[in-house]
Amino acid sequence: MVNSVGRHLEEAAYLAGLIDGDGSIYIRLKDRKGCKTKQVLIVVAVIQRSDKIEFLKNLQALWQIGRIRVRKDGIGEWYIQKRSEVKQLLQIVYPFLKLKKRQALICLKLVESLLHNDELDFGELEKSAREVVKMNLSKKSKLLQMSP
């Protein structure tokens, strides 16, 4: 984790800019075999060409959270989905986010509820998940396709 306070704030601001420009913050509701309720995944991810994977590894080393993988399509990804780490990361970047502030807040509240084992309203949750997906629409989608 970054040490001096000024440096920490600048690195946090940089990360917020990177996530606003190119990252994803989203909720996934996953069916579970034999269960009525779904598994709730809250994910923060940053992607890069696989030849830039060192850059992602450096971010992971700096913040000491998340994992690095190379997706099937050859894109490198730094993804954070462990709940305590998602909470930590969103708290770090939240003050500096400009574009993805709202979905960060929704996900932060949700991850805190999950960490406290609060009972979830799955109707509300699906609404939030849909809302967050809509906010993540890609730049080129012109509001038609969905991204991430």
Added chain:
Amino acid sequence: MVNSVGRHLEEAAYLAGLIDGDGSIYIRLKDRKGCKTKQVLIVVAVIQRSDKIEFLKNLQALWQIGRIRVRKDGIGEWYIQKRSEVKQLLQIVYPFLKLKKRQALICLKLVESLLHNDELDFGELEKSAREVVKMNLSKKSKLLQMSP
């Protein structure tokens, strides 16, 4: 322009993250009618969906440089190509860039030469322009297509 020093550094770091994630720094060599030498354009640009154009306008207002336009494909763009402004912006973000540091340095040196009316070596310049284009290859290109 941003006022307090700490705030300034955080905004500069945010902008560097945004440019690393989603911005372009490039050189364009444009033919000029009746001229043997080409026009040299050095551009820094950040794009967003046109419904997020307020975000780009706020950045422009904060840094007081560049222009906002909506491209023919409906994408909003904050682009900076006035040489003194390109120099100013690259100097602001350079200390914080991680991914696009090298092309920023090439463009910064070039824009300084142009502002000082130094004589240009067009062979070297084309080499630099090609190098910068290669660095800007998009994440999904897998080194085949070129971007921007």
